[in-house]
Amino acid sequence: MLYMVEMVVKIPHTMPAEVAAEIKAREKAYSQQLQKEGKWRHLWRVVGEYSNVSIFDVASNDELHTMLNNLPLFPYMEIKVKPLANHPSSIVQE
Numbered sequence: 001m002l003y004m005v006e007m008v009v010k011i012p013h014t015m016p017a018e019v020a021a022e023i024k025a026r027e028k029a030y031s032q033q034l035q036k037e038g039k040w041r042h043l044w045r046v047v048g049e050y051s052n053v054s055i056f057d058v059a060s061n062d063e064l065h066t067m068l069n070n071l072p073l074f075p076y077m078e079i080k081v082k083p084l085a086n087h088p089s090s091i092v093q094e
């Protein structure tokens, strides 16, 4: 099952820089692990924003929820999820 996920990062300005850097390093390692596993298929920066648009390929709503909940930046993000279906005009059917 494919999902488009938008994540807007909102780290409090009061957070010490070294704490933020440590959380971001863990976020990067976790996201790269999921990318290597083929579960996090695309990760794109939205131009001019501290946000991303991603495509996830997972077995269920519950798997995606667990994955997002385990993101180190989860407490500091606003997340929107859109489930995707095949478009009848697409030449690629997944």
Ligand SMILES: O=C(O)CC1=CCC(=O)O1
Pocket (backbone or CB within 6 Å): 007, 009, 027, 028, 029, 031, 050, 051, 052, 073
């Ligand atoms: O910087 C972001 O958009 C948040 C994020 C998601 C995966 C990652 O490594 O950073």
